[in-house]
């Protein structure tokens with residue numbers, strides 16, 4: 204088991220080896236990017252997408268899904284970003300949805316009441332959420348973002364990470380959300 208003492212030791216290494224020498228980071232992601240991914244320990248977006256410190260805001264939940272809670276979090280983060288507008292890089296904002304194969308969402312299909320709560324929809328509508336197929340679910344969620352979020356200068360893309368190969372597939376290329 205990895206215990207807290209071990210984490211504190213690793214943090215001391217981080218401070219000594221990295222933190223003191225790198226440029227100061229801002230609250231706005233330097234890559235103008237947010238990633239929504241799954242809590243699965245195999246699918247850390249920082250590792251599998253090679254994110255640099257400070258490059259992207261990352262939201263992780265079960266399945267990396269765009270739920271009403273995810274949208275509320277995005278709204279809150281939008282306010283935080285606006286409060287620090289001076290530090291925001293120019294250009295398009297990129298929202299990347301990262302789903303993956305062998306996701307635990309598949310196990311949750313046996314608990315429709317939990318999934319209905321999670322998505323805040325009736326159980327009868329769960330089939331539309333494609334919880335057993337990450338290639339389907341990432342399309343469902345990019346479509347949802349395009350309905351719920353308004354541009355301009357906002358791109359959403361959908362990636363699927365294959366846990367058996369380590370490779371991502373771009374299922375939905377970067378697509379603008381409709382202008383508000």
Ligand SMILES: [Zn+2]
Pocket residue numbers: 241242243265266267303305306307308
């Ligand atoms: Zn997962």
